[in-house]
Amino acid sequence: MPGSAGGGERHVSEPGNAVRPETSVAADRARAVLPGSISALLMLAVALTGATRPRLSWDEVTSAEVSQRTLGQIWRLIHNVDAVFGTYYAFLRFWTSLFGDGELSLRLPSILAMAAAVGLTAELGRRLFTPLIGLTAGVLLVIVPNTSRYAAEARPYAFVCFFSMLSLLLLLVAVGGRDAARTAGPDAAATGVPAARRRYVWVLYGGAVLLLGAFHLVALSTLAAHAVAVGIVARRRRDPRLAGIWLLTVVVAVAPLAPLAGLGARQDSTQLHWVPPITASAIRRMPAEITGSSPVAWLLLGMAVLAVWHPARRLVPVAVLALAPVIAVAVASVLVTPMWVARYMLVALAPLALLAAVALAAGAPQPRTWRGLLDGRLLRIGAVLLLLAAVAVPGQRAIRQPTAKNGPDYRGLAALVGRYEQPGDVIVYPPRNRAMRAGMDYYLRRLPSRPRDVLLSIPSTRTGLLIAAEHPDDAARLAGSTGIWLMVADRRPDPLTVRPGLRELLTTEYAEVGRWKRKHATAVLYRPRR
Known part of the structure; x- marks a missing residue:
C-alpha cells in the first residue's frame, strides 16, 4: 500500500519485495513496455516502407472486390466459396466503407495487425524470459522478409499472427495472474489477483481464440501449445481445475465456429484444388517459403535448435507453438486434402523467433544504462542481428518489387x-x-x-x-x-x-x-x- 516515510519520498510495497521508491517502480514499468513498444514501432516502420510498390496479388484483388459487396452479398458468397475468409471479408467491408479501397487502405489493417503481433511477441518473451529476450525476438521478426510481405497483404494472415500471440499472452495472464515475473514464468502464482479479474481475462482469452479460428481455422492448431502450457501449470500447482477451466473456455470459444468449419469442409475441393500433394522436396522448401529467404530460414532454425540447451519448462509451450501448425498442416495434407502452403503456417514464425532469441540472449545482462550496452555479450547479440539483417536484405528487396506478389501484373x-x-x-x-x-x-x-x-x-x-x-x-x-x-x-x-x-x-x-x-x-x- 502507498505510504510515507518521515514526510519524504513516497514509497510503495510489492509482494515479495522490500519497500521501493515510487520513482523506481515507475522506471520498472517504463522498462517493461519498451520491448513490445520498440518492436511494434519498428515493425510498423519497416512494413510501411514500400508497402504500395507491389501491385495487388490475385488474392488481394479478390479481397478488394468482395470488400465492396454488402454484408448480405458476402453472406451469400461464403455459402458457396471462401467461407474461411468470411470474417475477414466482413471486417474489410467495414474498413473500406470508412477509409476507401486504395492499395494502402486495403493493406493497412494487416500492417497494423502484424506490428501488434510483433509487439505481443516481444511482450511474451519479456514475461516468459527477460526483456532482452523479448526485444531480441521482436527484432528477429522484423528482420524476417515474409513478416513484412504478409504485413502488406490484404488477406487475413497478419490477423492470425496477432490473435495467435494475443491468445497465448492472455492465457499466460489468466493462469499466472501477476505480471508473470521473468523468474516465475507461466506458472507464477495467481495469489493477489481478484477472482473477478481472472474471470474477465478468461473471457478475453476465449474471445481471442474465437477470433483466431474465425480468421483462419488452421490456426486453431496453435491450441496444442496452450494445452501444454496449462498442463504444466496445473501439474506444478496440483490443480486439475485449471485444466478444466481452460478446456471449458476453449469449447465455448470454438463452438460458434462449427458452422464455418462445416462450410469450409464442403468447399475444400474448390478452395484447395490448386495445392499439389505434399512431397519430401516440398517439405525441404518450406522453411524458405515461410520466412521468404532460405539463408534467413536456416540461420533462424539453427539458433532455435540451440535453445534446447536452456531450461525447458518455459520453452516447451513455445516449441509446441512453433511445431503444431506445421505438423497439423502436414497431417491434414496426407490424410485429408493437400494444404501444404507456407502462409497457412505463418503463425510458426513468432515462436520460432522466441526460441532463437532465447538461444541468442539468454544469460546476457539486462542493460540499464547506455554504458551497459557496451557489454561484450550484448555486442555479440547486436552483431548476430546485424548479420541476419544483412542476409535478409535480398529477401526484403524482393518482396517489395512491383511484381513480387502472386498473380498477373x-x-x-x-x-x-x-x-x-x-x-x-x-x-x-x-x-x-x-x-x-x-x-x-x-x-x-x-x-x-x-x-x-x-x-x-x-x-x-x-x-x-x-x-x-x-x-x-x-x-x-x-x-x-x-x-x-x-x-x-x-x-x-x-x-x-x-x-x-x-x-x-x-x-x-x-x-x-x-x-x-x-x-x-x-x-x-x-x-x-x-
Missing part, C-alpha cells in the same frame, strides 16, 4: 491499356477466371477512360460467387468494335486458345496489332482490317 496491364486504348475499344477476359476481371477492374477504374466489358452479363457481386456471368454470344457482341483487348491469365503461345469462339472473328475481320507479355499474363490488341 494487373497494374502494368492497366497502364498498357491506358496507353493504347481508343474510344470504342472493348475488353475480353478469360472465361470463369476469378481474378483477372477483378484485378483489371480495380486498376482500370483509375484511368480517364477504359474499354467496355461488353461480355459481362451478371457481375460477380450478384452471382454469389467470385466469377461473373457472361453473355454466350461473344463474337456477335464484339463485332464492329474499334479495338478488342484480349487478356490472358498466362503466357501461352496462342492466346486465342483461351477464347476459341472468337478465333474466326479475330483472324478474318481483325488483325493483331500488338502483343505484350507481363508476369503471368498476355495482352493482345486487335484492330479492324483495312
Whole structure:
C-alpha cells in the first residue's frame, strides 16, 4: 500500500519485495513496455516502407472486390466459396466503407495487425524470459522478409499472427495472474489477483481464440501449445481445475465456429484444388517459403535448435507453438486434402523467433544504462542481428518489387491499356477466371477512360460467387468494335486458345496489332482490317 516515510519520498510495497521508491517502480514499468513498444514501432516502420510498390496479388484483388459487396452479398458468397475468409471479408467491408479501397487502405489493417503481433511477441518473451529476450525476438521478426510481405497483404494472415500471440499472452495472464515475473514464468502464482479479474481475462482469452479460428481455422492448431502450457501449470500447482477451466473456455470459444468449419469442409475441393500433394522436396522448401529467404530460414532454425540447451519448462509451450501448425498442416495434407502452403503456417514464425532469441540472449545482462550496452555479450547479440539483417536484405528487396506478389501484373496491364486504348475499344477476359476481371477492374477504374466489358452479363457481386456471368454470344457482341483487348491469365503461345469462339472473328475481320507479355499474363490488341 502507498505510504510515507518521515514526510519524504513516497514509497510503495510489492509482494515479495522490500519497500521501493515510487520513482523506481515507475522506471520498472517504463522498462517493461519498451520491448513490445520498440518492436511494434519498428515493425510498423519497416512494413510501411514500400508497402504500395507491389501491385495487388490475385488474392488481394479478390479481397478488394468482395470488400465492396454488402454484408448480405458476402453472406451469400461464403455459402458457396471462401467461407474461411468470411470474417475477414466482413471486417474489410467495414474498413473500406470508412477509409476507401486504395492499395494502402486495403493493406493497412494487416500492417497494423502484424506490428501488434510483433509487439505481443516481444511482450511474451519479456514475461516468459527477460526483456532482452523479448526485444531480441521482436527484432528477429522484423528482420524476417515474409513478416513484412504478409504485413502488406490484404488477406487475413497478419490477423492470425496477432490473435495467435494475443491468445497465448492472455492465457499466460489468466493462469499466472501477476505480471508473470521473468523468474516465475507461466506458472507464477495467481495469489493477489481478484477472482473477478481472472474471470474477465478468461473471457478475453476465449474471445481471442474465437477470433483466431474465425480468421483462419488452421490456426486453431496453435491450441496444442496452450494445452501444454496449462498442463504444466496445473501439474506444478496440483490443480486439475485449471485444466478444466481452460478446456471449458476453449469449447465455448470454438463452438460458434462449427458452422464455418462445416462450410469450409464442403468447399475444400474448390478452395484447395490448386495445392499439389505434399512431397519430401516440398517439405525441404518450406522453411524458405515461410520466412521468404532460405539463408534467413536456416540461420533462424539453427539458433532455435540451440535453445534446447536452456531450461525447458518455459520453452516447451513455445516449441509446441512453433511445431503444431506445421505438423497439423502436414497431417491434414496426407490424410485429408493437400494444404501444404507456407502462409497457412505463418503463425510458426513468432515462436520460432522466441526460441532463437532465447538461444541468442539468454544469460546476457539486462542493460540499464547506455554504458551497459557496451557489454561484450550484448555486442555479440547486436552483431548476430546485424548479420541476419544483412542476409535478409535480398529477401526484403524482393518482396517489395512491383511484381513480387502472386498473380498477373494487373497494374502494368492497366497502364498498357491506358496507353493504347481508343474510344470504342472493348475488353475480353478469360472465361470463369476469378481474378483477372477483378484485378483489371480495380486498376482500370483509375484511368480517364477504359474499354467496355461488353461480355459481362451478371457481375460477380450478384452471382454469389467470385466469377461473373457472361453473355454466350461473344463474337456477335464484339463485332464492329474499334479495338478488342484480349487478356490472358498466362503466357501461352496462342492466346486465342483461351477464347476459341472468337478465333474466326479475330483472324478474318481483325488483325493483331500488338502483343505484350507481363508476369503471368498476355495482352493482345486487335484492330479492324483495312
